[in-house]
Amino acid sequence: MTSPLTYAAAGVSIEAGDELVRRIKPLAQRTYGAGVLAGIGGFGALFRVPSGYREPVLVSGTDGVGTKLKLAFALNRHHTIGQDLVAMSVNDILVQGAAPLFFLDYYACSQLDVDVAEQVVAGIARGCQMAGCALIGGETAEMPGMYPPGEYDLAGFAVGVAERSELIDGCSIVPGDVVLGLASSGPHSNGYSLIRRIVEASGAHYTDDVDGRTLGERLLEPTRIYCRPVLEVMQSIRIKGMAHITGGGLVENVPRILPPAVQAVIGRDGWPKPAIFDWLQRHGRVEDAEMHRVFNCGIGYVVVVAASDAAAAVEAFGAQGETCWPVGAIRNRGSGEAGCIVT
Known part of the structure; x- marks a missing residue:
């Protein structure tokens, strides 16, 4: 050893980390509302309930x-x-009727590329603005040797608030209620291990055309954030239950909100399946049951309402810019039957 070792020599650039913080502070500050008491830069962020x-x-x-x-x-x-990162967490907490308050992110890499990280955080800030929450903190971890060059990992954390008496848990769902589906923007952020395997096995290229756009563009279309329209519709329509359709698709996620004595019966012809799912099924020779167990198949969010409220709910979601279809109904569940079936 001819010279003293430094953190930079070990592969960690404090200067790059400082530069990233300098760039992302204004991005985060654009998401702040009245509840933010202290945001990025301190040891802990503060938010007033x-x-x-x-x-x-x-x-x-x-x-x-x-x-x-x-x-x-x-x-x-x-x-x-x-x-995508914001959507996955805020859509989850929305299921129980919570309005998102704030969001934190974790960005990990082996060598920090400030330009790339800035693009990622700009997308996080944009997602927070769409959801109506504040990006008040996060962590950037530069860990030499942990990831391949040029790659990074992400995690996100969201906190929202709801009135205790107005929490939505699905307990009031009964036979005869209607299942509404809100359109997804594509596969969202689930099933990508299978998607990448399909692309590889079929010999397809991300530049291939899929219904007027490249395959890569279709697959990287960001996850839709449903917070603002759903919270607005909740003001006029009694929503009995909701489900964010993520990994597990309709058949795994919808039963999570249902009482044990009922099941959701969903008709696969109740909505137009986006072209990207037809492409995936055809090129991967994926069976129908597997498609509905892995992908959202065009339904990114499910809402259950009373039959008497269904038409008004569809209209209300349309007024909020959401494409909404009545896709199924709640029925009595027989012994041994699944909580959700797609027919």
């Missing part, structure tokens, strides 16, 4: 974006993956 709640309940969620990141690396497209 909103007034107007008699018995506020905090609802938390955490998630990542899985191997969709591999597509972002392959296509060198990093500006939308942050929206």
Whole structure:
């Protein structure tokens, strides 16, 4: 050893980390509302619980974006993956009727590329603005040797608030209720290990055309964030239960909100299946049951309402810019029957 060792010589650049913080501070500050008391830069962020709640309940969620990141690396497209990260957590806490308050992110890599990280965080900030929450903190971890060059990992954490008496848990769902489906923007952030295997096995290229756009563009379309429209519709329509359609598709996620004595019967002809799912099924020779167990197949979010409210709910979601279809109904569940079937 001829000279003293430094952190930089070990592969960690404090200067790069400082530069990233300098760049992302204004991005985060654009998401701030009245509740933010202290944000990025301190040891801990501070947020004031909103007034107007008699018995506020905090609802938390955490998630990542899985191997969709591999597509972002392959296509060198990093500006939308942050929206995916936000969507996966805020859509989850929305299920119980919570309005998102704030979000934190974790970005890990072996060598920090400030330009790439800035693109990712810009997408996170944009997602927070769409969800109506503040990006108040996070962690950037530069860990030499932990990841292949040019790759990174992401995790996100969301906290929202709901009135305790207005929490939505699905317990009031009964036979005769209607299942509504809100359109997804594509596969969202689930099933990408299978997607990448299909692309590889079929010999397809991300530049191939799929219904007027490249395959890569279709697959990297960011996850839709449903918070603002759903919270708005909740003001006029009694929503009995909701489900975020993530890994497990309709057949695994819808039963999570149902009482044990009922099942959801969903008709596969109740909505138009987007072209990307037809492409995946055809090129992967994926059976129908597997498609509905892995992918959202065009339905990114499910809402259950009374039959008497269904038409008004569809209209209300349409007024909020959401495409909404009545896709099924709640029935009595027989012994040994699944909680959700797609017919």
